[in-house]
Amino acid sequence: MRRSRRVRRHFHPFERGPAxxxxxxxxxxxxxxxxxxxxxxxxxxxxxxxxxRNAVLNASGRLVTRDDRTGRIVLxxxxxxxxxxxxxxxxxxxxxxxxxxxxxxxxxIVGPSGCGKSTLLALVAGLAPVTxxxxxxDGQPVDGVNPRLGFVFQRDALFPWKTVAQxxxxxxxxxxxxxxxxxxxVAEWIARIGLTGFERYHPHQLSGGMRKRVALAMTxxxxxxxxxxxxxxxxxxxxxxxxxxxxxxxxxxxxxRTVVFVTHDLEEAIALSxxxxxxxxxxxxxKAVYPIGLPRPRSVTEIRFHPDFGxxxxxxxxxxxxEVRLGYERSRQGLAG
Amino acid sequence: xxTSGAARVSRAEIHAWRLALxxxxxxxxxxxxxxxxxxxxxxxxxxxxxxxIYDWVRSGFIVRHLVVTLQETVLGFLLGTLLGVAVxxxxxxxxxxxxxxDPLMVALNAMPRVVLAPLFILWFGLGLVxxxxxxxxxxxxxxxxxxxxxxxxxxxxxxxxxxxxxANPRHLIRHVLLPSALTWIFSSLRTSVGFALxxxxxxxxxxxxxxxxxxxxYAESMFNATxxxxxxxxxxxxxxxxxxxxxxxxARFSYWKAVPK
Numbered sequence: 168m169r170r171s172r173r174v175r176r177h178f179h180p181f182e183r184g185p186a187x188x189x190x191x192x193x194x195x196x197x198x199x200x201x202x203x204x205x206x207x208x209x210x211x212x213x214x215x216x217x218x219x220r221n222a223v224l225n226a227s228g229r230l231v232t233r234d235d236r237t238g239r240i241v242l243x244x245x246x247x248x249x250x251x252x253x254x255x256x257x258x259x260x261x262x263x264x265x266x267x268x269x270x271x272x273x274x275x276i277v278g279p280s281g282c283g284k285s286t287l288l289a290l291v292a293g294l295a296p297v298t299x300x301x302x303x304x305d306g307q308p309v310d311g312v313n314p315r316l317g318f319v320f321q322r323d324a325l326f327p328w329k330t331v332a333q334x335x336x337x338x339x340x341x342x343x344x345x346x347x348x349x350x351x352x353v354a355e356w357i358a359r360i361g362l363t364g365f366e367r368y369h370p371h372q373l374s375g376g377m378r379k380r381v382a383l384a385m386t387x388x389x390x391x392x393x394x395x396x397x398x399x400x401x402x403x404x405x406x407x408x409x410x411x412x413x414x415x416x417x418x419x420x421x422x423x424r425t426v427v428f429v430t431h432d433l434e435e436a437i438a439l440s441x442x443x444x445x446x447x448x449x450x451x452x453x454k455a456v457y458p459i460g461l462p463r464p465r466s467v468t469e470i471r472f473h474p475d476f477g478x479x480x481x482x483x484x485x486x487x488x489x490e491v492r493l494g495y496e497r498s499r500q501g502l503a504g
Numbered sequence: 505x506x507t508s509g510a511a512r513v514s515r516a517e518i519h520a521w522r523l524a525l526x527x528x529x530x531x532x533x534x535x536x537x538x539x540x541x542x543x544x545x546x547x548x549x550x551x552x553x554x555x556x557i558y559d560w561v562r563s564g565f566i567v568r569h570l571v572v573t574l575q576e577t578v579l580g581f582l583l584g585t586l587l588g589v590a591v592x593x594x595x596x597x598x599x600x601x602x603x604x605x606d607p608l609m610v611a612l613n614a615m616p617r618v619v620l621a622p623l624f625i626l627w628f629g630l631g632l633v634x635x636x637x638x639x640x641x642x643x644x645x646x647x648x649x650x651x652x653x654x655x656x657x658x659x660x661x662x663x664x665x666x667x668x669x670x671a672n673p674r675h676l677i678r679h680v681l682l683p684s685a686l687t688w689i690f691s692s693l694r695t696s697v698g699f700a701l702x703x704x705x706x707x708x709x710x711x712x713x714x715x716x717x718x719x720x721x722y723a724e725s726m727f728n729a730t731x732x733x734x735x736x737x738x739x740x741x742x743x744x745x746x747x748x749x750x751x752x753x754x755a756r757f758s759y760w761k762a763v764p765k
Contacts, residue, residue: 294664294668312667316668318664318665318668320661320664320665322661324659324662324664326662326679326680326683328683328684329679337666337669337679338669338670340675341666341669341671341672341675342670385669389669389670
């Protein structure tokens with residue numbers, strides 16, 4: 168990762184500024200217009216650009232955080248059922264789930280396996296319609312796949328017939344960004360994830376950690392306002408995983424996008440998040456929500472030694488362990504689906 | 505790594521074994537017919553066969569007939585593949601279409617096309633068209649079924665990822681479905697090329713005045729074993745040449761797949 172940092176500095180003179188990652192454009196190419204005001208249009212990606220860069224300009228070296236209202240997710244009494252045609256019954260994956268995520272917040276969802284964590288993410292992403300209840304992004308109800316949203320899958324869903332550069336550039340191609348405008352953004356993100364020199368490799372030539380980074384770059388390159396991550400680092404070895412978690416924290420600290428992170432690893436959740444939502448065993452309900460007040464910026468490897476870390480872990484684990492046991496017993500009985 | 509070093513055999517050694525076996529077989533054949541153990545009237549003779557093929561090639565006789573057969577094969581193969589991919593795509597895209605036509609497809613595929621050949625000749629004449637139709641009827645189903653499966657078996661995560669990344673339906677076909685189905689289509693292409701040639705030859709065999717099927721059929725009617733075997737050998741060579749070409753093409757289009765080691 169050392170290499171990526173060096174390269175990024177080269178791209179961004181405004182180190183660690185909240186908006187220093189917006190495609191490497193110099194901030195003074197912002198056209199003045201109505202979108203300048205902080206009362207931003209939530210639907211317009213161009214506007215979001217402008218505001219964020221505007222924030223840097225106004226800061227004149229001082230850090231200015233993004234408008235907290237964008238990237239807000241609200242779940243109200245969300246229930247999801249699936250028909251099990253063979254058994255002629257319904258399976259309730261999640262039941263009456265309500266919580267909200269503030270704009271720019273890092274929220275983790277933990278719970279026993281099969282508790283509907285992934286289902287919840289798919290619903291927020293608009294991949295499937297909600298059976299009951301309501302999900303809204305910045306006040307707009309979710310109705311189909313939302314282009315302001317990014318999703319990092321459990322298995323890295325890279326396109327095996329495309330190179331690293333083509334994979335990272337794919338969302339820009341889909342969005343009709345011209346080749347000339349897309350190329351520097353792709354190059355920048357490949358540098359950020361430390362894969363400069365691997366542009367023409369195909370996914371099968373990369374290690375699991377590298378593929379995960381490409382998946383991350385592919386999601387971040389179009390600057391989604393909300394990033395959903397479904398156990399993204401679950402398949403990685405511990406060392407790679409910690410590196411990736413730190414990278415994620417760094418990217419998040421700079422971009423300040425809303426992140427909803429699903430994991431079954433409580434330590435990972437505490438190390439990364441602002442808040443943790445604990446889910447019950449199937450059917451998934453919200454059992455408790457814990458704010459994580461650990462100081463930032465964090466390093467996932469070092470934050471574990473913070474005195475509050477153990478205390479938080481103990482408290483949340485007390486809640487979680489009954490659910491994990493219940494989920495395990497049910498799955499053994501074949502009831503959890 | 506699964507096989508130990510001792511068990512591994514070098515390519516050269518394999519080739520040497522193959523050549524040796526082929527040589528032994530030809531030698532046995534030649535000796536058996538020369539010594540009168542077997543009557544060359546029924547099984548011909550390697551040297552006579554070689555002379556026959558050489559003669560055919562030199563006079564241009566075989567080239568003319570081979571070109572006719574290959575023309576029918578290629579034309580039928582291209583049309584059949586195109587049709588198979590198109591219908592396979594359509595079926596995978598519109599589930600209702602697939603559900604309605606599924607029994608028809610299964611029934612049509614179950615029909616022995618070889619027996620249909622006389623009907624095709626009756627409908628489309630002794631010339632090129634009946635053979636091309638015959639080839640299409642064989643190739644279409646192979647390609648259709650593999651395209652259909654190829655698209656149905658596309659990784660759901662990839663499709664979802666593409667949708668979230670902003671793909672419209674056209675993008676989805678171009679960047680996800682088609683590349684993913686190509687592997688299946690290509691693996692079926694090699695089978696369908698074999699079918700295509702069989703279709704063309706059977707069509708010619710049953711009724712035509714030119715092509716390899718005609719050559720073999722004519723030799724057969726003269727009780728000329730040498731002619732039949734020489735015709736078969738030429739066909740065999742043609743199929744192998746095409747297969748090698750397709751394998752190269754497959755490798756080109758599947759460059760992204762991991763090389764099995």
